[in-house]
Amino acid sequence: MRTKLLVAALLLASAATGRAEDLKTGTPELKSATALAFGPKGLLFVGDSAAATIYAIDTGDTKPAGDKALNVEQIDSKVAAVLGVAAKDVKVTDMKVNPASGNVYLSATRSPTSTTPALVKVARDGTVTAVSLKDVPFASVKLPNPATTAKGAPAVITQMAFVDGKLIVAGLSSEEFASTLRVIPYPFKDADKGTGIQIFHAAHNGALETHSPIRTFVAYKIGSEDNIMAAYTCTPLVKIPVADLKPGAKVKGKTIGELGNRNNPLDMIVYTKDGKDYILMSNNNRGVMKIPTAEFGSAAPLTAAVANGDTAGVKFETVKELTDVMQLDKLNDGNALVLVKAGTGFNLKTVPLP
Template identity: 40%
Template structure:
């Protein structure tokens, strides 16, 4: 899901300018100098996100850890257009020697340096039987695939790579069952999204605390001290405060000259969290700035530029693309604290057609890239011009 964000992250994915990379990361090689050689013991590739110097962060919900992987994938590509692959699940099935109805793509992330596209994949799709099931509910992704800017697909080996590992303190216990997905362990939501910003890896998910929704902060390069803050929000569509629903997707962004996390939850409340208020061992109430509709998973949130202006694009399971102007978030000084009739309130969004989106990420300053389920049932890797947004 995902993306590099804020000064040292999303902008790199959008701009792809070598001089900018050098000025943002003054000593890129130092970030991986402490990595160990070997094969990381990843149990589930739940979330993929790129960080500085082409480092791939892999969130492992089952293992309760985040891995930083040096893929040795720093050769710069300046492809103008991303690849388009029809029936990508069929292509993957042929590569893996399985049938298309087994192929399940859990996450997608684009390396902003090489423009190689990485997919976390399993063979668990045949277990799908509910519209509310997410890929990580069905199986553990243990296959990492790479797609070149020209559209060639191969397996990205994690044997004998350089990597670092950060184990999350107090992840949600495997014995805890999901409240309404019967028989499902909450462990699948230990890590729901990851973003890198300003020398830190932010990790959203569930801990074993009484208030389970948690945001971890991990210094990068990884150090021993990992901060954990439990999160509470008011959900206008449900008319109550919630502490157990995890953030589904989020984006670091600077509002009023202060770094915030802009976060979206199931049924699509939009919340701001000041990073300065994310204190270790403390509890934080987020500010609900919008309600965007019920019955929907927000799947991915990315930042893009159009002219000189920033815009935020949200992909959804059951709603169209949503375009949010950060200036509208910044100027909204209210907070939703009462039940919302009609499920829409607060900051406005601009809709764009885009049904069937499964994954979304920046490709370059001209295109975003999506995995899209078509009406006929097949899935395509499909580019969208920034100009359509």
């Protein structure tokens, strides 16, 4: 009876604090921070490509911070100030809004020539603070077969999303099909070798590619089927059923759009407006694209190469009001948060979803 009462007390304590039982207090030794994602109750996932490791960190940031717009000019200077470096030495590698609180988290490097990582919190009142990793509740999982070349190492973890109790991770592995999607249940136990992904790349002379990493993706349900909508450099849009993501499997994604070459996709979000779903995707050379999802289920796969610079497949429009967007995330149902170039620096801006 005493044992049962003790177990019940521990479970109640865990529920009250929002901490999973697998989290242990310690100091994560990050070697890099190339991707972020949020789980429930302020749980922050940090992808460390250099160490081929994913950390789950309890931020304790669960109190709603209000729904006011967040606009911070020269955010790079403010981040640099809390990190003790010059603004020119700060490079933001990812940005995510904590759905539990509405506060914003940035991953950054302290020098453009190194991968020394840092995490920064931007509160909804614009206050910028460094996130301490000393003696925090965390868990970690090692990826078993990461890409090992110097060129591929930064892309070991390119994007993550927490979906239905599982962390979906895109990046490069050392397998024959280097482009890999992993589905890692949480709480962590271990990570399997993942699923190798092949795609048809219309802008690359119709090549079948297995070594180009997914740059950004979103999870999206089409009918009753859960899918990954993935974007690659130069810029195919590919549909991959989550049910096909089995350890060791090799899967050919369905390319349903070619959005233009000489371009690198940066971030994607899904939102609903006037009863219709859209994907909003930022890119380094082709602006921000608004892509209706209505055609995703019926779109025929692309099977022919496209001419240099041409587009094909699902329709999209470029949002002319949004330029120089480097990071993008959904702030709330009506607004996005963007990190935009501003002269030699960067601003954080709240913008209406188009």
